[in-house]
Amino acid sequence: MPTAKDPELAKNDLEITSSLSSSKHAGAPVPREGTTQHLPNYEHEKALTWKFDLRILPMLAIMYFSNALDKGNIGNAKTDHMDKDLGFVGNQYNTMLSIFYVPYVIFAPPIGMLGKKYGPHRVLPIMMFCFGSATLLAASVKNWGSLMALRWFLGMAESAFFPLVIYYLTTFYRRGELARRLAIFYAASNIANAFSGLLAFGVFQIESKLDSWRYLFIIEGSLTVCFSFFAYWYLPKNAYEAGFLNEAEKQLAYTRIQIDSSSVVGEKFNLKKALGIFKEPSTYGFLVIEVCLGVPLQSVSLFLPQIVQRLGYDRIKTNLYTVAPNIIGACVLLILAFTSDYTRLRFPFIALGFLLTFIGFIIFATIDVEHSLRVAYFACFMMTWGTSAPSVLLSTWYNNNVADENKRVTLTSVGVPLANLMGVVSSNIFRPQDAPKYIPALATTAAFGATGSVCALLLGTYMVIDNKRRNTKQGVNLTAQDVSTEKLRDGPRNGEFSHSPSLKCTVGFLWSSDGARLTLVMAVKAAVPFLVAMMLLTGVCNTLLTKYQDMQCVNNCDAPSPKYRDHFEQPVLQTLQMFIGEMGCWLVIGLFSLYQRYASRRAGYEAIPDNAGIATPASDDSSTADIANPLKPAHPDDEGRIPLEGRSILLLALPACCDIAGTTLMNVGLLFVAASIYQMTRGALVLFVGLFSVWFLKRHLGLYKWFALFVVVFGVAVVGLAGAITRDDKATPGHQSLHDTTVGSVGAEKKAASQAAMTIIGVLLIAGAQIFTATQFVVEERIMEKYAMEPIKVVGWEGLFGFLFTLLGMIILHFAIGTGYFNAREGLYQMTHSRAIAVSSLLIMISIGGFNFFGLSVTRTVSATSRSTIDTCRTLFIWIVSLGLGWETFKWLQVAGFALLVYGTFVFNDLIRPPLKSCVERNHEPLLPEDPIEHH
The missing domain is CATH 1.20.1250.20 (MFS general substrate transporter like domains)
Structure with missing residues (x-):
């Protein structure tokens, strides 16, 4: 034969x-x-x-x-x-x-x-x-x-x-x-x-x-x-x-x-x-x-x-x-x-x-x-x-x-x-x-x-x-093209048959033209600053673009009084567009695969030498041969993790659900507060990440770290107080109609009280949302400790799960409630008929996809607590841009609250020495370590 x-x-x-x-x-x-x-x-x-x-x-x-x-x-x-x-x-x-x-x-x-x-x-x-x-x-x-x-x-x-x-x-x-x-x-x-x-x-x-x-x-x-x-x-x-x-x-x-x-x-x-x-x-x-x-x-x-x-x-x-x-x-x-x-x-x-x-x-x-x-x-x-x-x-x-x-x-x-x-x-x-x-x-x-x-x-x-x-x-990694046509002819009854869902396995590693695995997580010292910088840039753009979207007038825009103007208030739809942005990661994966396919076409047509009827490896580099050959038995990676594939991918639905709840609550809260207050309030994230790290990741927090968490909570309270007691005439009008509910001789006082109440509600919503966000971070880290998958694929799968669940929920809420935040038909109409909203939606999708990818890379390279710290630092940039655009006014009390937030998070992550602990030896968890941190 x-x-x-x-x-x-x-x-x-x-x-x-x-x-x-x-x-x-x-x-x-x-x-x-x-x-x-x-x-x-x-x-x-x-x-x-x-x-x-x-x-x-x-x-x-x-x-x-x-x-x-x-x-x-x-x-x-x-x-x-x-x-x-x-x-x-x-x-x-x-x-x-x-x-x-x-x-x-x-x-x-x-x-x-x-x-x-x-x-x-x-x-x-x-x-x-x-x-x-x-x-x-x-x-x-x-x-x-x-x-x-x-x-x-x-x-x-x-x-x-x-x-x-x-x-x-x-x-x-x-x-x-x-x-x-x-x-x-x-x-x-x-x-x-x-x-x-x-x-x-x-x-x-x-x-x-x-x-x-x-x-x-x-x-x-x-x-x-x-x-x-x-x-x-x-x-x-x-x-x-x-x-x-x-x-x-x-x-x-x-x-x-x-x-x-x-x-x-x-x-x-x-x-x-x-x-x-x-x-x-x-x-x-x-x-x-x-x-x-x-x-x-x-x-x-x-x-x-x-x-x-x-x-x-x-x-x-x-x-x-x-x-x-x-x-x-x-x-x-x-x-x-x-x-x-x-x-x-x-x-x-x-x-x-x-x-x-x-x-x-x-x-x-x-x-x-x-x-x-x-x-x-x-x-x-x-x-x-x-x-x-x-x-x-x-x-x-x-x-x-x-x-x-x-x-x-x-x-x-x-x-x-x-x-x-x-x-x-x-x-x-x-x-x-x-x-x-x-x-x-x-x-x-x-x-x-x-x-x-x-x-x-x-x-x-x-x-x-x-x-x-x-x-x-069988203990091997076969794809459809690895099996002879005669065996494919026998169908699934043949043990070596391999379905062709995509002509190659769609869940797993991507392979470069020389057979080496395409590693998207650059866990080396030189790459960490780049990951951090891109996380900050995309995160700043995402928050500012979302607030800009909330500011857009959609009805009665020519009314002389702001209270009669309607603005774009669709937090559920904004959550949906976030997940669409995350699903865009599959486009990046497809482009990589397209490049790999194109680059390997000529190399793939080289004849293979025979050795007693058995093909021999094309490369003598044993360090890459085991990686390149998918017929080698599947084994854990160098960190002891196993590939995240098959039914195990459904684990990513849990952090996706947490992301849905947290993001939607934050989008609602953003309607009631300025962008800088929104971002500062998100500093409460480090509190819940720290607590959940103790409960679920079995870490030990010293007394000075509990002190740091108390400072963070106090800082969030001061920021919320600054927004509540200080009237900001430059504040964005996205929720102005909710504030302007009273008129008459006492209208001004009631309006100020209403604005303060709305600000407090917004701060509480954003702070409460951090429970779900912290859960998402910790669950992601727990999953990534056991399983290996490129961050871009993690984002893509979470985007897919989040999109499906959000779309289902949006349809149910539209028919069950159908008004206000849950009027999906009105929201889609506003998005398709306003150029500013449509363009900002596209930019939000791009920025959120990048932010989640770089954020996950930082989580795997550093840790969940360090990721939350870096995320908090983007607040300063958002605040500066908001002041420059005239979206809000400068408040000294807000400065004090932000200083407390920064101090608390830096103490928690050992970036500065806490009071009365300068002589106590402790284990550091550096912000940008030289090697990936392992949790045991």
Whole structure:
């Protein structure tokens, strides 16, 4: 049995064995027995894929362009009053749309199996001829019944087209190449929708006795039929029998497919094997996601013209205005797909696409379209962004995970039609009685988008956890590309099978081009000052930007009295945007992965020397070999910690929940006090961190440290007193309406008393919030003592958990209370209609992501108490900037309180000597130690 090495796995020192000579296909090139096949270099393979890109992709894209054009032109025809011309009544239009999906689902599996048996190069052109003919005949219909019959045959003709194209592409491209090629092919659908609107714009201006919509069917159907004959002659049977390749290129094409593609070459159709796909649990996860995808996908495809028509344009401009969203949707699809291939990530981008769809439909459903045309039109763009990418990446995802051709073509032939079957839902939720707003339809589509995002994340997480379980059981770290195609073919029943949730493990370490682990925590002396400086900078920006946001007027801004002006008061929404900023860390991780993938591509195509049939390490550096080789048994790091992965990641949900409570309370408190008082009050953090360190981390505090904590508490009290008894006319007006509740001869005194009460309440809220923040810090430190994970990933996971919990809580509170701080709809409206609030939100997301990353790095490099000390020091910078901007006035009592805060925290952390203790020896916990502190 000859062996072949996959250079994509060269960095892992792996060898893949495949039975090249076992193929029974007559046209398959067979290498000599007893030889080891090395894949040619990067340049050779790049040249081959470029030939495929030029010869195969354009043809398939044009064919799918015709497919999408003939399926979706019915929406354009309706804008030209086709329904009235044919005498539709009631829900007959919706019924006519629904009938298309019945044969689409019924005939997709058998036609897909015929495509496997006789070859997609023959079946695809025949299908193209059939659906082109059905479209051409639609121009002659006279009533609803005849159009119903043609829609049935159109659904039958188009049923297995997309699944067969996916299968066809898997016989040409390797797993890591498939998504971006499939995206280029699928972009034809978006372009078809755009071109259909553009063509309809021109055709509908034809003045003739014949209805304009009939010309639309004639032109599009004729083009499809003519092109089908050319496609039948042009398409090659497979990669290694293509007439445009020479013998060496055919050999290379065959070797590529045999080694690393999603295909196992030479399999004959076997019905029993094909149905075996339904024995695997992940199959049903994929199918559920397909169901969730189908509703928004078909809603945009069929009803985008009706959605755009709500903007108030006539039938001609409506079709014209559908062009731009579809073109931009195609561009976003290509960007996400290319990024997915280069980063080898799948399910995060699928979830992102669903999320964009959800946001787009929610915005369109909740805003006043007539008064917010630009925002509404932008929402149409978001709808197209989020419907195309999940379809492409989902098909790529499960084709990467199913190597057996019979199973793969079956799953694709069931999954894709199932998504299209959801067109029955889409065509029946856009009811005439709901026009023109279609609120129930928009809300239903958004719900499917949100569900799809959650399901994609759950399935991806399941695969990651299952891979880790298998690795733990075998004592090695395998990824999907580490396992030969023959073993992948056997599916999860094979012990060495590895799911491909992202084509590489998404939870774990990132690997550089030389195999060394990318360490994001720089626990060296030179890096600590940088971490501290960046923590201070991002922390200052975050507080000032949040206060600036609170100052923005959103209603009655021209009122002469400040008490009638409404300001942006959405603390829950501000907490949500904080977690979005934290989730931005995944973007950084993706960029790092993209760079690693790009930098290692050339190195990955070097041949591997043999040593008695076993690959030898490429480097003699034993200090890096153990790190670089993921097949080495998993072991703790140098500090005795074990990787934080699998179900253990759920531990990070606890500090995320603490962060939700603490941040929301502080955001409410910030509405009532100046930025400097807010930051000074946060100095109480050191009190709770110290107490919790004693209770949970089992540390011992000397008497002088208890004295220091008392000084901190006294300092916080003085700061709050300064804000309460000193009236500040320059104080920001974010809570002015709460203060200005009384008028008359005693109004001034009551107003001052109200302001003092609000300040005290704000100080108490901020101080109380430090209980949750201190809990977060201590829990993080406790987790990081036992588990190893890069801080940027910790921030990303906490951001994800925090975002999900906050979003859920915000929705519940909106429907339960729905006023004041909990009016989520009003808050989103204010954020999208105020440029200052929108820009500050974006900057807050960036600054909070950086602050948490650098803060966690400092926690791991120093300690939780030292992190709180450094955080307190940024108060001085915030105070100086606030005074410079005129947001508040200078108060000597506030200076005294701040001095007590600084003195107490410095004594607590041994930066200065406490009174009467200068001669007592004690153990220091320096602010910037030379080595990471270990807690025992």
